Amino acid sequence: MKNEHGHILVVDDHKTNRLKLSLGLKQQGHTVALAENGQQALDMLRAESFDVVLLDIIMPELDGYQVLEQMKSDSKLRDIPVIMVSAVEEIESVVRCIEMGAEDYLPKSFDPVLLKARLGACLEKKKLRDLERAYLQQEVMLRQSEKLATLGKLSAGMAHELNNPAAAAQRGAGQLQAAVAQLQQAYLTMSEVSLSHAQLDSLRAFDQQAQERAEQPFDQDTLARSDREHELETWLVDRGIENGWEFAPVLVGLGTDAGELGSVAEDFTDSQFPAVITWLSCTYTIYSLLEEIGHGAGRIAEIVKALKTYSYMDQAPIQSVNVHEGLDNTLVMLRSKLREGITVRREYAEDLPKIQAYGSELNQVWTNIIDNAVDAMNGQGELVLRTRQEDGWVVVEIEDNGPGIPDEAQANIFDPFFTTKSPGEGTGLGLNISHNIIVQKHGGEIGVRSAPGKTCFEIRLPINSETAENA
Ligand SMILES: Nc1ncnc2c1ncn2[C@@H]1O[C@H](COP(=O)(O)OP(=O)(O)OP(=O)(O)O)[C@@H](O)[C@H]1O
Ligand SMILES: [Mg+2]
Incomplete structure (x- = not known):
């Protein structure tokens, strides 16, 4: 066995035992620290890193069992091997310690050969365990950064896309509260000025008109609209309606004007009319706000749906994938990034067969490559998505007219962290x-041809593969 050296903690309440062991260990090339009781040992273990602990069982206060127990329940100390040091008559205690997770034991009658053999085995195991843990940690970190890398690209765009409709819905809900309170007031006032059946019928007609208009607001020329608002406001103020400035824009939105309201006014008394105007304005405002909120919520739902199809959420990991759909969904997800200055040309082959693939992973590939292309073109240029079938392959080309990848970099672009x-x-x-997904997961190929003004990534995917990982 290879001779491993380590940093060893010796825990014993008897000074002579400590020194004897320490000397023996030092002679074998280890470095040694000494603890004279259990608590001191735990403090040292938490402060410093050790490779092995040699632990006495019987000690005052915190004994060997308790130290062992505390070590095993502490995730930072759990993996440090512990060798119990015991007198021959303590053999039962040793069994108990091994059951509790101690690695091995040594008799107190100090034997350098035995010490060397047991310690060597322990150190070797510890080294393997440390390696395994470092590997696992690296693996976890890599997986996490992979996920985060793609997520990061999308979330910035998504936040932007979701923000406008969410803000509109929130603003609408806030305004709705005030409008409903005003409507309640209008109802109370109207009940005081008791309306006839005929008058109520004309209000019902207005209610209907308000509902319809809110669903389909008409496009009015801004200048003409502001003229109309001004005219109506003057007319309302002349009729003694104080909030004329507040109601005029709403009533113009509803499509009424001074002429129409004039004939309505004839149906009502002077004391009834202001309440009717308030009611009408609030009713239309409320319908419009509901429409706006519904619209915002609908847009949010639409984006979430695109996200769901993009990520193939709720679906088996491998499925029959329509590559064009995946490319199109990716374009939707990257819309905010593509919006200005980039034209997208799609040259899709007709009758491109579906392929057996990991749909959401493929979308990650399209996302990464398109994201790079847009970055390279610095927001200005043309992106071409081309597909074709070639023998048993589906071939996808993603091309940009950016500055290209320098020859010396081309060999490295698929390396992690380049x-x-x-x-x-x-x-x-x-x-x-992207390389891992195409090559390892799908048994496909990915390559690039690049010169200034034209960079083309070509991805080839087998149509009928058992996807590589499962093959
Ligand atoms: N279409 C392209 N045109 C020019 N250079 C490109 C293009 N695609 C990739 N590259 C180069 O390859 C490098 C590596 O790309 P990769 O997508 O792996 O990482 P990245 O874009 O730098 O970072 P991220 O992890 O955010 O994607 C880029 O930094 C860029 O220099
Ligand atoms: Mg990139």
Whole structure:
């Protein structure tokens, strides 16, 4: 066995035992720290990192069992191997310690050969365990950064897309509260000026008109509209309606004007008319706000639905994938990034067959490549998405007319963490993730041809593969 050296903690309440062990360990090349009681041992373990603990069982206050127990319940100390040091007559206690998770034991009668053999085995195990843990941690971090990398690209755009309708709905709900309170007031006032059946019928007709108009507001020329508002406001104020300035824009939106309201006014008395105007204005405002809120919520639902199709949520991981749908959904998800200055040309093959694939992973690939293309074109240029069938393959090309990838970089672009972007703009994982998804998961191929003014990523996916990982 290879001779491992370690940093060893010796815990014993007897000074002679401590020194004897310490000497023996030092002679074998280890470094040693000493603790004279259980509590001191735990404090040292938490402050410093040790490879092995040699632990006496019988000690005053905190004994060996308790130290062992506390170590095993502490995730930071759990994996440090513990060798119990015991007198021969304590054999039953040793069994108990091993059941509690101690690695091994040594008799108190100090034997350098035995010490070397047991310690060597322990250190070797500890080293393997540390390696395993480091590997797992790295693996977890890599998976996490992969997920975050794609998520980051989408979430900025998504936040932007969701923000407008959400803000509109929220604003609408706030205004609705005030409008409903005003409507209640109008009702109370109207009940005081008791209306006839005929008058109520004309209000019902207005209610209907308000509902319809709110659903389909008409497009009015801004200048003409403001003229009409001004005219109506003057007319209302002349009729003694104080809030004329507040009601005029609403009533113009409803499509009425001074002429129409003049004939309505004839049906009501002077004391009834202001209440009727308030009621009419509030009613239309409320219908319009409801419409606005509904519209905002509907837009949010639409975006969430696109996100669901994009991510193939609620679906089996491998399915029959329509590549064109995936590309189109990706364009929807990246809409805010593509909006200005980028034209997208789609040259899709007719009758492109569906392929057996991991749909959401493929969408990650399209996202990463399109994201890079848009970055490269710096917001100005043309993006071409091309598909074709070739023998047993579906071929997808994503092309941009940006500055291209320098020859010396082309060999590295698929390496993890290779990036030419400044920190915060790129992690260098996009193409590495894409490569893994296409090559490892699908048994496909991914490559690039690039020159200034034309960069084309070509992805080839087998149509009828058992996807590679399952093959
Ligand atoms: N269409 C392209 N035109 C020019 N250079 C590109 C293009 N696509 C990729 N590159 C280069 O390849 C590098 C690696 O791309 P990759 O997507 O792996 O990482 P990244 O975009 O830098 O960061 P991220 O992890 O955010 O995607 C980029 O930094 C860029 O230099
Ligand atoms: Mg990228």
